[in-house]
Amino acid sequence: MKQKIIALLLTFSALLTFASSVVHAEDKATPVKSKYVISSDSSFAPFVFQDNNNQYTGIDMDLIKAIAKDQGFNITIKNPGFDVALNDVQTGHADGMIAGMTVTDARKKTFDFSDSYYSANSILAVAKSSTISSYEDLKGKTVGVKNGTSSQTFLTDNQKKYGYKIKTFSDGASLYDSLNSGSVAAIMDDEPVIRYAIKQGKKFKTPIEGTPSGKLAFAVKKGSNPELIKMFNNGLANLKKNGTYDKILEKYLADNSSESEELSEVDESTILGLLKNNYPQLLKGFGVTIALALLSFAIALVIGIIFGMFSVSPYKPLRWIAEIFVDVIRGVPLMILAAFIFWGIPNLIESITNQQSPINDFVAGTIALSLNSGAYIAEIVRGGIQAVPAGQMEASRSLGISYSKTMRKIILPQATKIMLPNFVNQFVIALKDTTIVSAIGLVELFQTGKNIIARNYQSFRMYAILAVLYLLIITFLTRLAKRLEKRIQ
Ligand code: ASN
Numbered sequence: 001m002k003q004k005i006i007a008l009l010l011t012f013s014a015l016l017t018f019a020s021s022v023v024h025a026e027d028k029a030t031p032v033k034s035k036y037v038i039s040s041d042s043s044f045a046p047f048v049f050q051d052n053n054n055q056y057t058g059i060d061m062d063l064i065k066a067i068a069k070d071q072g073f074n075i076t077i078k079n080p081g082f083d084v085a086l087n088d089v090q091t092g093h094a095d096g097m098i099a100g101m102t103v104t105d106a107r108k109k110t111f112d113f114s115d116s117y118y119s120a121n122s123i124l125a126v127a128k129s130s131t132i133s134s135y136e137d138l139k140g141k142t143v144g145v146k147n148g149t150s151s152q153t154f155l156t157d158n159q160k161k162y163g164y165k166i167k168t169f170s171d172g173a174s175l176y177d178s179l180n181s182g183s184v185a186a187i188m189d190d191e192p193v194i195r196y197a198i199k200q201g202k203k204f205k206t207p208i209e210g211t212p213s214g215k216l217a218f219a220v221k222k223g224s225n226p227e228l229i230k231m232f233n234n235g236l237a238n239l240k241k242n243g244t245y246d247k248i249l250e251k252y253l254a255d256n257s258s259e260s261e262e263l264s265e266v267d268e269s270t271i272l273g274l275l276k277n278n279y280p281q282l283l284k285g286f287g288v289t290i291a292l293a294l295l296s297f298a299i300a301l302v303i304g305i306i307f308g309m310f311s312v313s314p315y316k317p318l319r320w321i322a323e324i325f326v327d328v329i330r331g332v333p334l335m336i337l338a339a340f341i342f343w344g345i346p347n348l349i350e351s352i353t354n355q356q357s358p359i360n361d362f363v364a365g366t367i368a369l370s371l372n373s374g375a376y377i378a379e380i381v382r383g384g385i386q387a388v389p390a391g392q393m394e395a396s397r398s399l400g401i402s403y404s405k406t407m408r409k410i411i412l413p414q415a416t417k418i419m420l421p422n423f424v425n426q427f428v429i430a431l432k433d434t435t436i437v438s439a440i441g442l443v444e445l446f447q448t449g450k451n452i453i454a455r456n457y458q459s460f461r462m463y464a465i466l467a468v469l470y471l472l473i474i475t476f477l478t479r480l481a482k483r484l485e486k487r488i489q
Contacts, residue, residue, distance in 0.1 A: 102213050125179065170439075196252075322382075
């Protein structure tokens with residue numbers, strides 16, 4: 001009997017060892033993709049923000065890089081902002097996101113979360129001189145919050161109770177700037193982020209105690225990239241064990257953290273200082289803007305000429321096609337068109353094919369801008385052709401000359417002269433419209449400027465620099481176009 005029990009116990013323990021080794025083996029994950037795209041916030045210090053060299057840094061950036069190294073997988077990080085990052089993961093433009101993201105029940109329906117790496121409250125900040133000292137004092141006032149965040153959910157849930165208005169912002173920089181300038185009475189954000197801003201010299205205070213909003217974790221789209229979550233968890237556990245995790249937190253959260261000292265050293269409070277520190281980044285953004293404008297305008301010219309010719313064609317169906325195209329594209333705001341192409345279409349394709357098919361942000365921006373300008377150019381072409389007296393076409397046709405030859409030899413040369421100034425005008429509009437497609441996270445000149453402001457809060461000077469840059473390039477290009485126009489005429 002005794003022997004039987006011992007044998008049974010032995011078998012049982014062998015089974016346990018086997019089972020635990022299986023569980024352990026499962027815990028280990030190997031990368032499936034050669035590179036994982038990780039999306040993040042653009043300004044959420046100390047979790048993610050730009051340092052003086054315009055590199056993204058912070059707890060989240062250090063953590064994900066250390067974890068990738070520890071677990072042996074490759075990553076590319078992009079920082080389009082919190083709500084764009086949420087969309088990125090949902091539509092397959094990114095494999096995962098780390099952005100001080102709070103684990104909430106609502107989010108668990110659409111995301112899978114890793115183990116938590118930090119916990120944070122949501123807290124209200126007001127100007128130092130403000131008299132607000134309770135939620136009740138917010139009645140009738142405006143509270144700012146970043147779009148898509150857990151703080152926004154808290155504010156929305158309690159709006160009726162306290163009677164405040166909510167204003168949402170797409171990024172932290174404009175949110176904090178708005179409290180600074182007094183355009184909102186209070187803002188709500190994660191407590192470590194507000195405390196960090198105060199430490200950096202923001203004249204804010206936090207009169208009301210924070211409300212626990214939860215744990216922060218890394219996230220993937222529900223059901224996708226399970227190995228990424230496992231690798232994150234394993235890596236995080238290792239970093240906690242070997243002290244790296246504590247070191248990272250210490251680096252950004254300690255009172256005398258080196259990061260904060262570094263920030264105050266650089267003088268970015270003058271236009272010259274701003275330019276000196278940021279010109280490589282500004283030039284890059286400038287290049288993207290110019291490339292976007294030129295490429296999309298060239299495509300728009302082709303689209304516009306085709307549909308413009310359709311709209312004056314003697315064939316009714318062609319005229320209809322042109323009319324529908326112009327009406328639809330002109331009737332949809334450019335920002336929605338860009339969002340539809342960048343997020344909407346991949347989402348649709350995925351729901352049909354079950355396969356993620358992300359589209360590059362530059363390509364999506366170019367398509368949106370080309371279609372948009374294309375519709376307006378089609379109208380310019382139609383207007384130009386119709387401005388040539390109809391008698392000319394009739395006279396030419398009655399002489400037996402074909403439609404296309406009359407068009408090419410008689411009508412178009414005159415029409416082109418009428419169209420030219422309008423083309424120049426449309427190009428200027430297209431160049432300015434490139435700022436709108438920054439909404440999909442494309443880092444062109446405007447977004448570059450916003451990212452810089454996110455770091456140093458120099459909105460007056462930075463926006464002035466941006467305005468002058470656009471003014472210079474547009475003036476230069478219009479002058480050039482005018483010369484060309486004169487030559488042609
Ligand atoms: N804690 C915020 C949220 O999850 C994240 C952020 O603002 N980056 O809503």
